[in-house]
Amino acid sequence: MRVKVIAGVAAVAVVGSVAGIAVAQSGGPDDRDRATVVRVIDGDTIDAEVNGDVERVRLLNVDTPENKHPEKAVQCLGPEATDFLEDLLAPGDRIELVYDVERTDRYDRTLAGVYKDESLVNADIAEAGLGVAVLYEPNDRFYQEVLDAQARAVEAGEGLHDPQVECTLPALADALPPLEELPAEIPADAAGVAAALAAAAPVIAAGEALGSALDLVASGSHVVLAKAYSASAPEWRKRVDAALPAAVAYQQDLTDRGAELKRAAEKKAAEEKAAAEKKAAEEKAAAEKKAAEEKAAAERKAEAEQRAEAKAEADRKADEARREAARKAEAEVERKAPPERSRQRQQAPAQPSSPPRRQQAPSSGYGTDADFPGYTGPRCYAPGGRSWRPC
Template identity: 40%
Template sequence: MARRFVVGPLLLASVLIGAVACAGEPPTVIRVIDGDTLDVRVDGQDERIRLLNVDTPETKHPDKAVECLGPEATEFLQHLLPEGQVVELAFDTEKQDSYGRTLAGVFKDDVLVNAEIAREGLGVASYVAPNRRFLSEVEAAQAEAEEAGRGLFDEEIDCTVPGMIAATSTAISELPAEYPDDVEELESLIGEAAFAAGLAAALLASFDALEGAVDSPSWVIHEHKLKSARDEVGAQLETLQNWDDDVRERVAEIEEEQRLEHERRAAEEQAEAERQRLAQQEYERQVEAERQRAAQAERDRQAELQRQPQSPSHHAPAPQNPAPAPSNPSTGTSNRDNNGAPPGHVHKDAPTSYTGPRCFAPGGVYWRPCP
């Protein structure tokens, strides 16, 4: 009942200034265009109505992408104002905008639709001078949505400003206080931090654009909230950038440590390879020296054999144990061969292949193999 009491004087004032719809066929909804625009048939004529003092996310703008909760705002207005719904229109100082749309407050059963959209968190208060007739009611509805965390003020919705701030805060809280020693893990963390930093930078850019574009009582009322959010996001971005610098420095340290370790191992492997090469050379040198010693020994043996006297090929080898020759009883002397050698003896200068021990006869001229 309180709401009806407030709206009644507004409608009366609009009649007094000639800004209420003319008597006759009541305004009827034809279709909803988006969250803050609809077509209404008034006295048999179709008019495009732009809701005053409220702005919803874009869905049909030719130069903008579909914005966060834009489709939800359109769906909400479609549900609130279905085709054929009878409404009341109230106007302000300027009745049309630069696009030729009729600027109006739309009432359904004495409820200001403009404010209901803001109360749901699907639109925000907007002021374009000189029309401010419904601004205070829309701002009050927006404050309710902010307090309740609905729609554009819901930090559980990723695309909202509170949602992006919360996501950035969560991303920062999940970054480790101590850095791992694995470069791949660090680079993955850098990617996560970069994503959060991108969100923060996009938010700051949005705040900059809003500060440059807004010039209204609504801006004055909510300026402190925007600045507070901007300060928070700015601090988050600085934290992320500092963290990123620290992690990249740690990555550089690890990579330098790995480089030095690689060089140390390479030097050790090279030294070991050189040691093995020298050991192989020494082994081959020793093998060659031993081969040469063996070859020299064989040459010396062959030379020694060649220096020893050789027996004639037709000479029979001397018996191993020749029997002593019998004495000649008639002469009283030992038997000797024609050369004067005792039996079984050979002259010391006679060639022979015998290399064993020699037993010489008295006088040392003749010898025979020792028994």
């Protein structure tokens, strides 16, 4: 039969309980009793009514993974072993208990082979791959039959020997080919390194889980684990010991290469950033210098224009002042001129028939009436108003 996987059951929990050391002895190996099933406790223990009393019965020469142990976690296929036994032995089913040399163990459980419809239930559990054959002397009456059933389960790949059941060692052993086939070449680029690390990590983790499970097999402290895989474990251990260190070294090489590439990328990025910042600073300084020069030129131009305007305004005011002074001087001369001369000027013809011959003007350009005989046009007076010249 094939069994389902119970989610969350750890692979390394492929262990079983050890039957308690038998202490009480019976009269002989052929003793047997009729009984009625009361309930199933776990994969290898039931309660049965025997001769009017309810007894706790531990099936001889078979051990199943833990399911309800108060101090142990649920183990791989422990719930399935219990379910299997519940399907075989329903409450009220009639069974036969066959005893061996010792009838009870240290926990006062009855030790027996359980038969239903002439089939040994102890062996049925092992043939389903949900239990392993165990031998605790002197009770060996059912050991060979259970061991043969276990061999059939191994050959058929049932239960604990099914590689499709995630928590079994055969399932973990499927990690060996990928582990052995990890490449040794380290990619040259960061993306390749990251991809190789991502691919290697789960393969190495699976190999490490298999190694841990094999350690439990080798320890012999877990009966189900040791008995179920004792034949295959040495070859698996050999392969794990060869492949796992090489895979871990490859993973470390990938990690180192990734760190090296990261440092190189960070250095390049820092250099590019520094170059970009330097270029930006130079461009900013050049722009600021150009703006400052343009501003200074504009200020100089404005100052020059202001000076030119100021000079033009000053010149204009000076000209106005000179003309005003000349007008005042002329007016003063007119005011002081003798009345007769003034009348003569007024009676003189506006336009003489022919201009009088002008005498040579003094070198200063200014003179008196005698220097400009017959001139009746406008006069420009020298400072002080004593001399004048034609305007």
